[in-house]
Amino acid sequence: xxxxxxxxxxxxxxxxxxxxxxxxxxxxxxxxxxxxxxxxxxxxxxxxxxxxxxxxxxxxxxxxxxxxxxxxxxxxxxxxxxxxxxxxxxxxxxxxxxxxxxxxxxxxxxxxxxxxxxxxxxxxxxxxxxxxxxxxxxxxxxxxxxxxxxxxxxxxxxxxxxxxxxxxxxxxxxxxxxxxxxxxxxxxxxxxxxxxxxxx
Amino acid sequence: xxxxxxxxxxxxxxxxxxxxxxxxxxxxxxxxxxxxxxxxxxxxxxxxxxxxxxxxxxxxxxxxxxxxxxxxxxxxxxxxxxxxxxxxxxxxxxxxxxxxxxxxxxxxxxxxxxxxxxxxxxxxxxxxxxxxxxxxxxxxxxxxxxxxxxxxxxxxxxxxxxxxxxxxxxxx
Numbered sequence: 382x383x384x385x386x387x388x389x390x391x392x393x394x395x396x397x398x399x400x401x402x403x404x405x406x407x408x409x410x411x412x413x414x415x416x417x418x419x420x421x422x423x424x425x426x427x428x429x430x431x432x433x434x435x436x437x438x439x440x441x442x443x444x445x446x447x448x449x450x451x452x453x454x455x456x457x458x459x460x461x462x463x464x465x466x467x468x469x470x471x472x473x474x475x476x477x478x479x480x481x482x483x484x485x486x487x488x489x490x491x492x493x494x495x496x497x498x499x500x501x502x503x504x505x506x507x508x509x510x511x512x513x514x515x516x517x518x519x520x521x522x523x524x525x526x527x528x529x530x531x532x533x534x535x536x537x538x539x540x541x542x543x544x545x546x547x548x549x550x551x552x553x554x555x556x557x558x559x560x561x562x563x564x565x566x567x568x569x570x571x572x573x574x575x576x577x578x579x580x581x
Numbered sequence: 582x583x584x585x586x587x588x589x590x591x592x593x594x595x596x597x598x599x600x601x602x603x604x605x606x607x608x609x610x611x612x613x614x615x616x617x618x619x620x621x622x623x624x625x626x627x628x629x630x631x632x633x634x635x636x637x638x639x640x641x642x643x644x645x646x647x648x649x650x651x652x653x654x655x656x657x658x659x660x661x662x663x664x665x666x667x668x669x670x671x672x673x674x675x676x677x678x679x680x681x682x683x684x685x686x687x688x689x690x691x692x693x694x695x696x697x698x699x700x701x702x703x704x705x706x707x708x709x710x711x712x713x714x715x716x717x718x719x720x721x722x723x724x725x726x727x728x729x730x731x732x733x734x735x736x737x738x739x740x741x742x743x744x745x746x747x748x749x750x751x752x753x
Binding site: 384385387388389391392393394395396397399400403404405406407410411413414416488489490491492493494497563566569570572573576577579 | 594595597598601602605606609622623626627630648651652655656658688691692694695703704705706708710713714715716724725726727728732737740741744745
């Protein structure tokens with residue numbers, strides 16, 4: 382029967398042979414390092430540009446509609462889309478900076494994972510909270526900057542309900558989006574951490 | 582990528598040239614095909630580069646390198662692709678052939694069995710088994726992984742059990 386200790390020799394022989402076969406010289410190492418930096422930046426740019434392109438399409442379509450058929454709504458829509466753009470940019474940059482925070486060389490595996498899981502978890506909670514509050518804030522700011530009448534309790538309550546409904550609709554969408562981006566990765570990391578924190 | 586001072590840059594390249602075997606080994610354990618291996622190799626290289634200035638020499642360079650490489654391999658975000666579930670790429674005849682030695686079928690058999698077993702372990706178990714195969718003792722493994730020596734022992738015991746069961750299934 383094969384035991385782990387019997388396989389030590391096989392592993393070491395194979396690793397040595399592999400090392401000889403895949404040995405990179407200084408120039409190849411430099412090239413690999415440069416290539417990776419460009420790939421990482423490229424990935425972020427590509428992901429950002431796809432999201433931004435979709436958002437830009439909707440922004441232009443809605444603003445064109447307002448410009449051609451409903452001019453009084455233009456300033457309100459500009460404000461709303463300004464907020465949506467700011468929020469989307471914040472989410473995208475946040476998510477991608479979380480994904481690229483990988484190794485903590487000063488820490489062991491467990492500590493590094495604890496930090497990473499904590500940061501990604503906090504990031505996801507912030508995004509989800511903002512997804513609820515952003516539409517609410519948008520409705521109030523939009524009203525205050527465009528409405529001719531004063532903000533009364535009745536109107537405030539109405540805006541609260543409208544903002545709440547928008548937030549409730551936006552929240553599952555944002556949750557789905559962030560889960561799609563980092564959900565599985567986050568769960569895997571948590572699983573690894575649980576494995577390390579398991580009682581002896 | 583922030584540039585390092587020329588002498589640091591040379592030091593870094595020398596370090597990688599000497600110890601690149603560690604990175605290759607981590608890549609071969611955590612990746613099942615050549616593209617992923619190349620991707621992870623470059624990512625580890627980048628992370629080592631980023632952390633190099635903060636390395637104060639408190640631990641052995643190989644321990645530090647294992648720490649960064651394993652941290653990266655476990656935490657690296659990978660886009661889910663259809664290729665992910667395809668399983669390990671068959672080891673090529675070149676890979677199975679030990680340098681300057683005739684074909685050794687028993688060696689091939691053991692190597693295939695080793696990788697089949699490794700692929701069935703979770704990411705943490707992979708790290709522990711790899712360090713064990715590298716002849717690291719419990720204290721060194723616990724230093725890299727961040728768990729107690731007793732816990733390393735418990736986990737290794739479980740891994741050995743898994744391996745025995747696999748061997749039984751494979752050879753029965």
